[in-house]
Amino acid sequence: MVRHVALWMLIVALACQAAVAADNDVAFSDALAALTTTNFKAKEQAASALAALRHPDTRATLQALLDGQLYYRRDDKQVLIVKEEAPADDLVRISTNNQLRKTLKTLIAGFDLADSSAQVRLAAVNEMLRALDAQGAAALRAQQEKETDSRVRNSIRTGLAIVDLDSEDANTRLAAVEVLTVSLNPDAYNGLNALLAKREPDARVQAAAIDAVKRIESSRSFYGAIETLFFGLSLGSVLVLAAIGLAITFGVMGVINMAHGELIMLGAYTTYVMQLLMPNHIGASVLVSIPVAFVVAGCVGILIERGVVRFLYGRPLETLLATFGVSLVLQQIVRDVFTANNRPVETPAWMSGSLQFNEALSITYNRLYVVVFMLIVFSALLLVLKRTTLGLKVRAVAQNRAMARAMGVRTQWLDAMTFGLGSGIAGVAGVALSQLTNVGPNLGQSYIIDSFMVVVFGGVGNLWGTLIGGMSLGVVNQLLEPYAGAVLAKIFVLVALILFIQRRPRGLFPQKGRAAEG
């Protein structure tokens, strides 16, 4: 540890190094010493004082403080940067709080404004715009003059325009309003509204501001509608993913599989285990989990079919009870192996964050991937059923078991394979859900009802029905939620569904032909 500290710079010791700016160094070490207080306000002042010194080591120090890597020694209060996980006992970490971190980010952004990369400058400008004071505005104005990158310039222009709304000069205000007319920045909207609330004396500015607010509001509500639609589609995708395996086992085979939720859960736990096996490749582990979860859940599914379900064909009540028992057994096994606590499944970096279209519309990556993933799984399943021999046989058995048998289809083997396919798809859904919700023994229970709901609503035995059914339930739920709240929205959807099933017991897309009777 001692060697390590020696390796990392002893910032205070730097004072003797630079003879050129000895005064500056003394001031720097004084400001550093001020950081060792426990009072956050005082720390904030010390950080600002550090930044004002513009010492060559300031940025590194502030960054270390932000990252929680700045420590001081208990006995002599020497401040050091320690990049090690668990430092020695005599070192005390200089803690930060939200306000201090925000101040630090703004201060660091002040340094980054001069960075050579436009990307860094843009981030710095956006950081400064979060809390722009007179000093920051002056720095931005200076930067605007020499800025070469158009995106950075635009960002600065919007930020300064918001500041200029408060200008004494009517022309400056008018120019600012014109800049902000097309801006979706919430601060711009608030600024314009504040301007209107203050009874703008200049008629031109007043008219322009009213017009700008109107325009911003209309484009905001447009993007709001798109957002709601996307929320609905993503919720629908989750429903479809959870239900699509059931559409095979329940829809095509007619087995009421209450253990379906637990097969989803197994898929989610598979993701967790894969992450344990490859802790340094979180992103890859999620991708690898997809086929592994398919195999794991598929094999368990085949075991369930061979061990339990095949003795109970044609006896739905017994199947329901038996598979419910299986679901309890699976839950308990998972509890015994992994404990009853939820397991942490990490989200890979490429699945976190959001895709920013503009300041009014951004779509979170994990939801976007789930929508895409659902479409892939759905098409793959459709292909399997429509274009492969296995699919042909599955459909043949579903339509007329006796005839298919007479044509030489090994129905027993086929039942196992079909059940395995449906279960495997459930496992794959579990991988997706592990990124959205908690991975715990009760994961399956929260999806089993929704899954049956989607399959019955869409029409038993119809994959397209499951897709349309799931999507429409998702969208309707999201349309209702802003008005009714999450609890009531769900109840409304359920009541509507009950009424619908009363009118059309066979769902949206009823199975036609002979299979419908059987």
Next chain:
Amino acid sequence: MTAKLTLRSLAQSFVVVALFAFSSAHAQDTIKVGVLHSLSGTMAISETTLKDTVLMLIEEQNRKGGLLGKKLQPVVVDPASNWPLFAEKAEQLLVKDKVAVVFGCWTSVSRKSVLPVFEKNNGLLFYPVQYEGEESSKNVFYTGAAPNQQAIPAVDYLMNDVGVKRWVLAGTDYVYPRTTNKILEAYLKSKGVKSEDIMINYTPFGHSDWQRIVADIKKFGSAGKKTGVVSTINGDANVPFYKELGNQKISAEDIPVVAFSVGEEELSGIDTKPLVGHLAAWNYFMSVDAPANKKFIGEWRRFIKNPKRVSNDPMEAHVIGFNMWVKAVEKAKTTDVSKVTDAMIGIEVPNLTGGTAKMLPNHHLTKPVLIGEVRADGQFDVVWQTEGLVPGDAWSDFLPGSKDIEADWVKLKCGNYNLKTQKCSGQNYE
């Protein structure tokens, strides 16, 4: 063959009888301590830890020579997260096992379920979890926080230190969040916050589709005033909630979320990176650097045989409650419930984080209130704490219905005394 069998069964019954005799002889010099925590079902995650805490405390006390010269003997039952079963198990502990004291319950609904049982049989219950208040029973000691020891100071911190002007009260749809939010709403309004600056939202247990609500919070928070979220969201639902906050890029610096049900134990099961900077209000944090705390964590990890196990606030509440009960029994020189209850008032034991907890006449404690920010390692950095200790208030001063109500088991001998009408209404278990 037959003879052999008979012989064996004879031997067996002899052993059984001997065991019985031994155990009843043994029972003569033991004091039974009931532990009423769910060991299965949804609450098992949280409550199992508390069962282990009580077992550890009993073991320690026995190593010190027991209590009143007798050994303590734990009687552990499993109410299985099933609220009516809580009442049944409580009845069993009090009537059949005749325990001297019970440590138990987590959710408010389980406490409400056992209250009549404890009052009817004159039992003694130590309840270790922060709760919504509006209650004070002769037979219960509340060692967790009342709303004025957690929720109100947290709101004060956001209002005065962070400068929050706009409030989102988000909670799970059940009694604790609803009552707490009612108190907070009244409190905020009394501080001059307008209705349009308060957004209240309830979600079902285990809610996982947070995109709409988080988007709404984001919109609500972009109106130019500093916005904060007060979260009474319970259990599992927190993980997807914080994940969604992270994905929609709402950082704690812009919209801080202060939670009342998220502690070290809850964080130990999740990826805490998206939560960094969000807040929690408790009366204890594992990260507090105090000698008593260090000692306790060491003992806990040794007892549970896991060097990485975390400790949390309700555990401290049990430690305080247990130590107080031991002191009260020593003072009363008996485990008789009425005498111990009287002896309890005014008893002081040290908190794990410094200062002393004192049992008040309303059966609540004095507690320090700490606000912590989540760190990347799942622990909390304390960023604020009350100057002194806050006395627990059973009946909130901010609700019109309970403003005039006082609980005092010394002078008034009543847990629900209306100062205006000067009437004691007794408990209302609704």
